[in-house]
Amino acid sequence: MKNFEMCPRFEKAVDLLSKRWVALIVFVLIPGPCRFGEIESCLSNLSGKVLSDRLKELENEGIVQRTVYPEIPVRIEYSLTPKGTALAPILKEIGNWSSDWVELEAKCTS
Template identity: 85%
Template sequence: MNDFDMCPRFEKAVDLLSKRWVALIAFVLIPGPRRFGEIESCLSNLSGKVLSDRLKEMENEGIIERKVYPEMPVRIEYSLTDKGHALAPILGEISNWSSDWIELGVKI
């Protein structure tokens, strides 16, 4: 007998944040706006195509915004929206937890 119902919003949130790179991209953007190449250089082993796909998904979800500056050459920056900044305490707690409990080189 199942006496536990999963909240659909919680399930959607976990699904979104558990997509490879999404939480890490949000974490990288907490300090402020970054350009595509800056985000890419912060996250090793992340291909440009996957980063582009994740940024689009996160923009569609309202977590980040993409701002185009009409300069030559064109400058594009990505930053967290209010919805994205609301993740900062959660990601900070994951960071604290990982410092306390995760050993490098140990696979989970």
């Protein structure tokens, strides 16, 4: 591996997807559009500020689409773009791998 050079696109993709909560947010959106509160309730220990920041990043990357419905009260939904939907098989394979290889720590009940 003397002359190994990391592909810049691969490196950027891994950097984006390895940010805390990003892959889980995408995973939550795979079944379909969700409102902010729905995403937040699916991911315990995730603050609203971090969720907001991650959704903005994903929107800027073209992975998530934010749709504002001009209703009273205003309704905002987040959904995956085709670019985001293309991540679904990757996350499914991570799920398969985790089922085979990742063990959960037993919780203390003392």
